[in-house]
Each structure stands twice: as C-alpha cells, then as structure tokens.
Amino acid sequence: MTKPILELKNIQTVVNRHTANETKILRGINLTIHTGDFITVVGTNGAGKSTLFNVIAGHLPVDAGQIFHNGVDITHTSEEARTKFLARVFQDPKLGTAPRMTVAENMLLATKRGEHRPLFPRKLKSQIPRFTKLAATMNNGLENRMNTATGALSGGQRQALSFLMATIKRPDLLLLDEHTAALDPHTSRNLLKATDERIKQDHLTALMITHHLEDALKYGNRLIALKNGQIIADVSGDQKEQLTVKDLYRYFE
Incomplete structure (x- = not known):
C-alpha cells in the first residue's frame, strides 16, 4: 500500500x-x-x-x-x-482561465501556480512549442489557437485549457x-x-x-x-x- x-x-x-x-x-x-x-x-x-x-x-x-x-x-x-x-477544474468552462489572455499566456501563467510571481521577462515565445504539443493531446484543435484570446474559444476548448492549466505543473x-x-x-x-x-x-x-x-x-x-x-x-x-x-x-x- x-x-x-x-x-x-x-x-x-x-x-x-x-x-x-x-x-x-x-x-x-x-x-x-x-x-x-x-x-x-x-x-x-x-x-x-x-x-x-x-x-x-x-x-x-x-x-x-x-x-x-x-x-x-x-x-x-x-x-x-x-x-x-492542489489543482481544481470546475464545471463552468469560464472558471479557471483569464478570458482576455491568449491560450499560450494562460498556460504560461499556470506554470507558476502556487509560486510568488515578481516582475520578470515572460519568455513566452520559447514555451510555445511545448504548449502547442500539450494542447494537441486534447484532440480538439486547441493547438491551432495558441494566440487566440481564451474568451473566444468554444466551451469544450476552454474546458480543455482549464484541464491543461491544472495539470501542466503536476x-x-x-x-x-x-x-x-x-x-x-x-x-x-x-x-x-x-x-x-x-x-x-x-x-x-x-x-x-x-x-x-x-x-x-x-x-x-x-x-x-x-x-x-x-x-x-x-x-x-x-x-x-x-x-x-x-x-x-x-x-x-
């Protein structure tokens, strides 16, 4: 056990x-x-x-x-x-994501979950390949919307993003x-x-x-x-x- x-x-x-x-x-x-x-x-x-x-x-x-x-x-x-x-995914797809931030920006934010976040360079561009590969595992086209504002996603894509954000930092x-x-x-x-x-x-x-x-x-x-x-x-x-x-x-x- x-x-x-x-x-x-x-x-x-x-x-x-x-x-x-x-x-x-x-x-x-x-x-x-x-x-x-x-x-x-x-x-x-x-x-x-x-x-x-x-x-x-x-x-x-x-x-x-x-x-x-x-x-x-x-x-x-x-x-x-x-x-x-601990991470949590709610029933409402609108919870757990920032609607005005892009998919990639949301995922970058999730990599810092539970950490103190001072001002620092985002280094987002270098993370895009990793985020795209993760998004592709959702099998719903999310990987093609990395630069899309989260509020413009379908409910299923937004919930998939919430799940990725909850699990990206194990x-x-x-x-x-x-x-x-x-x-x-x-x-x-x-x-x-x-x-x-x-x-x-x-x-x-x-x-x-x-x-x-x-x-x-x-x-x-x-x-x-x-x-x-x-x-x-x-x-x-x-x-x-x-x-x-x-x-x-x-x-x-």
Missing part, C-alpha cells in the same frame, strides 16, 4: 450556525487518498460532494476534524497556500468538479478520454465528481458514494469492476 497523500479525519461542516436553519453538511467524513488513486465521486444533489471538494481545497473551513497532506496537518492552511500542491492532487457536465456528449467523451490518458500517463492522483454513473464505473480505480454528508460506499479493485449502474442506484435510494 502506498503512502497516503491526503487524509481526512472525522471532518464535519456546518452552515447557518446558531440559527434556525443550522445544517450539518459533512457528518464525520473519513477518507484516505493514496498516491495514484483516481477516485470517482457520486451522490445525489445535496449529498456533500462539492462541499467535500471545497473543504479539501481550503475554500471552506471545517468545524471539526483534521486534514493531512503527506502527514502534515493542513486543516487551517489557506486556500492560496494549498495551490502549491499537482499532488487534482480535483475534477463535474468538469464535463456543461459540455455536449461528444465533447464530454473526448475530454474524459484525454483526462483519463493524462492521469495515467503522469501518474496523477485525482478525485472526479460525476453524475453520469456509467462514467463513474468506467473511469478510475476507486469509487466513493456520498449520502447525507457521509461516505456510504468506498470500493476499489475487483469490487469496483463488478459494480453495475443498478448497484449504484441502490446508493441513492
């Missing part, structure tokens, strides 16, 4: 605290993520999937419990500080927050295929939220199901391979 890269211990979150609408979202989440895990995350709306990602990313503070990265307690580490080892942990949900079926399939290939090729550790149960079964080595703020299933290996969509539906009942 590989060393845990991230551990969540008894994580609890509460919203509207001390009001009549006080609600506990995550209810004692315990999750150990090992290097190389590709975990698909399923659950009904309101199950706590996005809240889980927000807690891991540091966007939302926890009310109880601890989070460890490589054995170091990061429970109270800021969201900005966590970008040194993160310890990649969070894919329904990153294909806003795309048409053909574009979604292409991006999922490219995602799977990059994760395998670069041996990335990733969590992917999806509402498509077939995708949850097809991708990754491990699957977790959330319900009412708790992990009700955590399957991997042969057990995951034997799961069916019908089995997953039982988690939602």
Whole structure:
C-alpha cells in the first residue's frame, strides 16, 4: 500500500450556525487518498460532494476534524497556500482561465501556480512549442489557437485549457468538479478520454465528481458514494469492476 497523500479525519461542516436553519453538511467524513488513486465521486444533489471538494481545497473551513497532506496537518492552511500542491477544474468552462489572455499566456501563467510571481521577462515565445504539443493531446484543435484570446474559444476548448492549466505543473492532487457536465456528449467523451490518458500517463492522483454513473464505473480505480454528508460506499479493485449502474442506484435510494 502506498503512502497516503491526503487524509481526512472525522471532518464535519456546518452552515447557518446558531440559527434556525443550522445544517450539518459533512457528518464525520473519513477518507484516505493514496498516491495514484483516481477516485470517482457520486451522490445525489445535496449529498456533500462539492462541499467535500471545497473543504479539501481550503475554500471552506471545517468545524471539526483534521486534514493531512503527506502527514502534515493542513486543516487551517489557506486556500492560496494549498495551490502549491492542489489543482481544481470546475464545471463552468469560464472558471479557471483569464478570458482576455491568449491560450499560450494562460498556460504560461499556470506554470507558476502556487509560486510568488515578481516582475520578470515572460519568455513566452520559447514555451510555445511545448504548449502547442500539450494542447494537441486534447484532440480538439486547441493547438491551432495558441494566440487566440481564451474568451473566444468554444466551451469544450476552454474546458480543455482549464484541464491543461491544472495539470501542466503536476499537482499532488487534482480535483475534477463535474468538469464535463456543461459540455455536449461528444465533447464530454473526448475530454474524459484525454483526462483519463493524462492521469495515467503522469501518474496523477485525482478525485472526479460525476453524475453520469456509467462514467463513474468506467473511469478510475476507486469509487466513493456520498449520502447525507457521509461516505456510504468506498470500493476499489475487483469490487469496483463488478459494480453495475443498478448497484449504484441502490446508493441513492
């Protein structure tokens, strides 16, 4: 068994605290993520999937419990500080990219993720061949639009760029927050295929939220199901391979 890269211990979150609408979202989440895990995350709306990602990313503070990265307690580490080892791709293609900057400029910016960025020569031209080669792996023509403003891209190309930006500087942990949900079926399939290939090729550790149960079964080595703020299933290996969509539906009942 590989060393845990991230551990969540008894994580609890509460919203509207001390009001009549006080609600506990995550209810004692315990999750150990090992290097190389590709975990698909399923659950009904309101199950706590996005809240889980927000807690891991540091966007939302926890009310109880601890989070460890490589054995170091990061429970109270800021969201900005966590970008040194964590990257995230959101559902909305407009998030994660700068619309007025070109594709190449966005990719150059991503190479400095988590770093202090003083004034320095960009040296963009020397990076163009590398960026073009990376863009070509998306199989959607992005490599031909390196000098195009990102806001002028199609939704699929912009989301592919977001994915490249999240992975260009290999993160310890990649969070894919329904990153294909806003795309048409053909574009979604292409991006999922490219995602799977990059994760395998670069041996990335990733969590992917999806509402498509077939995708949850097809991708990754491990699957977790959330319900009412708790992990009700955590399957991997042969057990995951034997799961069916019908089995997953039982988690939602």
